[in-house]
Amino acid sequence: MTLGDLHITHAPGAVVAHLVGEIDMSNAEDLGAAVIGATPNEVRGVVLDLSHVDYLDSAGIWIIHGMRASLLARGQRLVLVIPPRSPVYDTLRLSGAERPGEVVEELDAALRAFEPEPSGDS
Amino acid sequence: MGSGQVALEPAEPILDAPDQVRSSYRFSDPALSELRIDELLDELLIRIQEALGVDTAAILLLDAEAQQLVARAAKGIEEEVERGVRIPIGRGFAGRIAAERVAIFIADVDHADILNPILREKGIRSLLGLPLIVEGQVIGVLHVGSLRARTFGPNDLAVLQLAAARAGPAIERAQLTARLEHEHNVSTALQRSLLPKRFGAVVGVTVAARYLPAREEVGGDWYDVIELPRGRVGLVIGDVVGHGVAAASLMGRLRTALHAYAIESHGPGRTLELVDRFVQSLNEPAMATAAYAVFDTYSLTVQYATAGHLPPVVISPSGARVIDLTPAPPLGAFPYGRCPEHEFSLDREDVLFLYTDGLVERRGIPLTDGIEALVTAVRGAGSPEEACVAAVADLVPLTGLRDDVAIVALQNSPIPAELKLRLPAEPRTLAHVRRTIRRWLVERGGGATEVAEVTIAVSEACANAIEHAYPPAPATFELRASCEYDEVTITVRDTGQWRPPRGENRGRGLSIMSTAMDHVQVDRFDEGTEVVLRRRLSHR
Numbered sequence: 281m282t283l284g285d286l287h288i289t290h291a292p293g294a295v296v297a298h299l300v301g302e303i304d305m306s307n308a309e310d311l312g313a314a315v316i317g318a319t320p321n322e323v324r325g326v327v328l329d330l331s332h333v334d335y336l337d338s339a340g341i342w343i344i345h346g347m348r349a350s351l352l353a354r355g356q357r358l359v360l361v362i363p364p365r366s367p368v369y370d371t372l373r374l375s376g377a378e379r380p381g382e383v384v385e386e387l388d389a390a391l392r393a394f395e396p397e398p399s400g401d402s
Numbered sequence: 403m404g405s406g407q408v409a410l411e412p413a414e415p416i417l418d419a420p421d422q423v424r425s426s427y428r429f430s431d432p433a434l435s436e437l438r439i440d441e442l443l444d445e446l447l448i449r450i451q452e453a454l455g456v457d458t459a460a461i462l463l464l465d466a467e468a469q470q471l472v473a474r475a476a477k478g479i480e481e482e483v484e485r486g487v488r489i490p491i492g493r494g495f496a497g498r499i500a501a502e503r504v505a506i507f508i509a510d511v512d513h514a515d516i517l518n519p520i521l522r523e524k525g526i527r528s529l530l531g532l533p534l535i536v537e538g539q540v541i542g543v544l545h546v547g548s549l550r551a552r553t554f555g556p557n558d559l560a561v562l563q564l565a566a567a568r569a570g571p572a573i574e575r576a577q578l579t580a581r582l583e584h585e586h587n588v589s590t591a592l593q594r595s596l597l598p599k600r601f602g603a604v605v606g607v608t609v610a611a612r613y614l615p616a617r618e619e620v621g622g623d624w625y626d627v628i629e630l631p632r633g634r635v636g637l638v639i640g641d642v643v644g645h646g647v648a649a650a651s652l653m654g655r656l657r658t659a660l661h662a663y664a665i666e667s668h669g670p671g672r673t674l675e676l677v678d679r680f681v682q683s684l685n686e687p688a689m690a691t692a693a694y695a696v697f698d699t700y701s702l703t704v705q706y707a708t709a710g711h712l713p714p715v716v717i718s719p720s721g722a723r724v725i726d727l728t729p730a731p732p733l734g735a736f737p738y739g740r741c742p743e744h745e746f747s748l749d750r751e752d753v754l755f756l757y758t759d760g761l762v763e764r765r766g767i768p769l770t771d772g773i774e775a776l777v778t779a780v781r782g783a784g785s786p787e788e789a790c791v792a793a794v795a796d797l798v799p800l801t802g803l804r805d806d807v808a809i810v811a812l813q814n815s816p817i818p819a820e821l822k823l824r825l826p827a828e829p830r831t832l833a834h835v836r837r838t839i840r841r842w843l844v845e846r847g848g849g850a851t852e853v854a855e856v857t858i859a860v861s862e863a864c865a866n867a868i869e870h871a872y873p874p875a876p877a878t879f880e881l882r883a884s885c886e887y888d889e890v891t892i893t894v895r896d897t898g899q900w901r902p903p904r905g906e907n908r909g910r911g912l913s914i915m916s917t918a919m920d921h922v923q924v925d926r927f928d929e930g931t932e933v934v935l936r937r938r939l940s941h942r
Contacts, residue, residue: 282665283833301631302836305865306829334632335836337861338910370851371858374917375910 284333286311288318291327293394294359295319296387298329305339312343316350325357327390330368337371344380358382359390407515410505410559428453429568439576443475443569450565451477454558456546458526461534461569462489462496463542471496471543474573478547482520489517495529496543503540505532505562507554521547530554532562536570541577544569590620597657597808598626604635605837606699606817610786611810612794616760617802622649622690623758624657625810628664633699633837636664637812639711639756640692643732652688656681656733660694670694670707671743674733678709678741681734689734693756695812697748699837700844702814704754706744709733712762712769715777716746717753717789722781724773753813755780755789760805761797772797786811817842821883827868827896828877835864835881839892846885849941856937859918860892862911863933867896870931889938897930 284301297315319326328344330336348358360383362368372380384390428449434442447459458478462471471489473482492501494517499506508515508529516522521529524547531545544566546554597613604627611625622642630636638660642653656677663676673694681688691710698705706714706725710732714725730741748754762772779796783789789811798807821842825831839860843853860881867879879896915922921936 283830302833304829304832304861305868306832335858335861337832337858337865338914339865341910367854370854371914374855374858374914376913376917377910 283307284311286314288315291391291394293324293396294327294391295323295325296327296329296391298332300332300334302335303333303340303343304335304337308339308343312347315347319351319356321354323356324394325359326351327359327361327387327394329361329387329390331361331363331366331387333366333368336368338375340368341371341375341377341380348381357393359384359393361385361387361390407512408507408509409502410507410556429564434568439572440475442572444477446565446569447475447477450544450546450562453561453565454546457549458521458524458547459545460547461542461544461573462487463534463573464491464500464540471500474542479520479524482518485520487518487520493517495521496531496545499531499533499543499545500540503533503535505530505559507559509553510551525549528552528554530558530562532559532566534566534570534573536574541570541573586618586620590615597624604629604699605834606633606815606841607635607697608786608813608815609635609637609811610790612790612807613809614760614794614798614803614807616645616804616806618804619645620647620650621645621760621806622653623760623806623808624653625756625808626657626661627810627812628661630665630696631667633840635697635699635812636670637695637697637754637756637810638664638692639758639808639810640690641711641758641760641808642688642690652684652690655684656690656692660692664694669743670696670705671741674707674709674730674741675739678733678739682737684734689732691729691732693729695754695756697754697812697814699814699841702749703745703747706746707741708744709739709741710735712757712759712773715755715757715773715780716748717755717780717783718749719751719784722755722777722783724777748814750814750816751784753780753783753786753789753811755786755793755811756809757793758806758808760803760807761793761809763805765804786813816845819846819885821881823881824878825864825881826877827879829865829868831868832861832864836861838881839883842883843890843939846890846939847941848890848939852937852939852941855918856890856892856935859915859922859935859937860894862914863892863894863935866911866933867894867931870896885939888941889936892935893932894935895930895932 284303284307287298289296295318303311351358358381360381362383363385434445437445443461450459460476460479460482461474463474465472469491473487476482489497491497511526511529526547528548528551529545531543533540534542534544609627622644624640626638628636640656642649659680660673660677663673674692693708693711696705708727708729710729713727715722716725725746727744731739762776763769764772776793776797779792780789783792790809793809836857840853840857843856882893884891919935919937923934925932
């Protein structure tokens with residue numbers, strides 16, 4: 281069985297990385313590198329969808345911070361999708377971590393964050 | 403074509419009576435029937451050499467695909483077989499015999515006409531050969547040769563015809579047997595290669611399986627064990643209608659399709675529906691029965707779907723019973739088939755036993771009696787392995803099976819109340835630790851939230867042990883767990899050096915442990931580090 285997995289989709293202005301399964305020190309680094317590798321310079325950022333992650337530990341939190349730093353260095357944003365009471369939410373609560381970046385509860389909200397601002401004269 | 407090459411009409415029966423009897427006997431000796439094909443051909447060639455006083459005798463067989471004759475047995479020119487001489491049909495001495503289906507005599511060999519270098523090297527002067535014909539088909543060529551110039555007459559040809567009449571059918575039979583054996587071996591090997599050999603260790607379950615081929619032909623039975631996310635494990639049994647390589651090959655495709663849909667986390671009903679659509683999409687007549695069970699090691703229930711398959715048996719410490727479920731139609735039977743799901747519980751130590759019809763179907767005995775015999779056979783089995791052994795011992799006839807049999811059995815195996823594990827200090831151990839601890843906590847009556855929280859704390863403690871244990875420290879660590887008056891105590895002990903958390907984020911492991919547990923204690927010894935975690939379970 282594959283412990284955790286990643287699939288990438290594309291939304292206007294953003295790469296959407298859907299993580300599923302379990303993320304721990306055995307796969308966190310590779311998954312993080314895969315997300316960064318799948319992110320071209322042209323997009324404005326990454327939506328990291330953690331809604332379907334069954335398990336995430338401190339190694340996962342560490343990697344999320346690493347991803348945010350890598351993206352920031354390229355002037356890109358990281359928006360996390362973490363529904364309340366999901367396993368990732370619980371890990372963050374236990375770790376006492378301040379929100380590891382920009383967090384929304386639903387994927388739609390994350391996608392909206394990358395939509396172009398309506399222009400003033402429309 | 404060279405001079406002196408004569409096509410002969412089939413020989414008239416002009417042998418005198420004693421000669422004919424002697425020659426007939428030479429080649430129809432019942433003792434020859436005892437010989438295997440290679441020995442028989444050798445013996446026939448020796449007898450031909452004696453009867454005709456020739457220096458060489460050889461049999462070449464037709465390779466129909468290549469349209470070539472291949473040397474199969476030879477006397478006096480043994481190199482012919484060793485070197486695997488091949489003669490194209492229609493060319494050279496033997497090639498013409500096969501193409502024109504006539505006996506040919508060459509009194510004085512014109513070496514330009516001889517393709518076979520060995521005949522030339524040997525200095526053969528005269529040759530006589532005839533086609534081996536079985537049921538109107540040329541299957542090869544038999545020829546004899548002489549080192550001195552010699553005229554082969556009708557008597558010689560008649561003797562050779564008697565030998566050919568003996569050799570032809572024997573060769574045909576041997577080739578048929580070899581083909582059948584080959585098909586049987588291929589399909590058995592295929593079948594075996596398509597079935598899983600090892601199962602990953604799933605915490606809280608024990609699994610055993612069998613595949614028994616039929617006496618005559620391989621079939622399309624299969625089983626599978628699939629580890630699924632969130633503490634679940636899938637168990638598959640299936641049976642493709644039909645036999646032989648085709649059934650085995652379809653089985654391989656269905657097993658793969660089912661496995662692929664299953665790991666996408668479709669439930670058993672939807673998984674079988676998708677496999678049904680897959681069967682419908684094949685442009686070939688294909689039908690199979692299958693059942694797919696998903697055992698949840700946390701809820702201790704089985705989700706079950708069956709497409710025309712025989713009912714499962716559950717073996718409990720108190721006895722064994724058939725789980726009666728209405729099956730959906732077989733896979734490939736009707737377009738847009740629906741496959742409902744059933745649920746039943748699998749209590750501690752219960753064994754779920756899945757099988758194919760070859761195990762319970764006997765000519766002249768009602769199927770229900772066969773299933774009843776199975777229930778009787780496996781009653782009292784304390785493990786999946788014991789259940790397989792009992793079923794095979796009681797139900798498989800000593801004379802072999804008419805139909806192949808697949809069995810797969812899974813036990814809800816409780817894990818000990820006190821755990822003491824020595825584990826490899828590798829990152830991939832963590833997933834195993836979490837499954838073990840989760841299952842252990844569920845069995846201690848832990849509620850969903852506390853199970854999740856304790857599990858992450860233990861996984862963090864083990865992650866530390868794995869980080870400390872990198873070389874040159876020994877690459878194992880110890881995990882102990884016990885529960886007293888609702889308080890769980892989990893100890894993780896490594897033999898490496900405790901390293902203070904490095905960096906802001908690396909320290910999170912420790913804060914997770916502290917928040918998730920009532921009590922966390924880290925002790926550093928010369929020989930390693932011990933982390934003790936305690937929490938009182940509130941069962942919520």
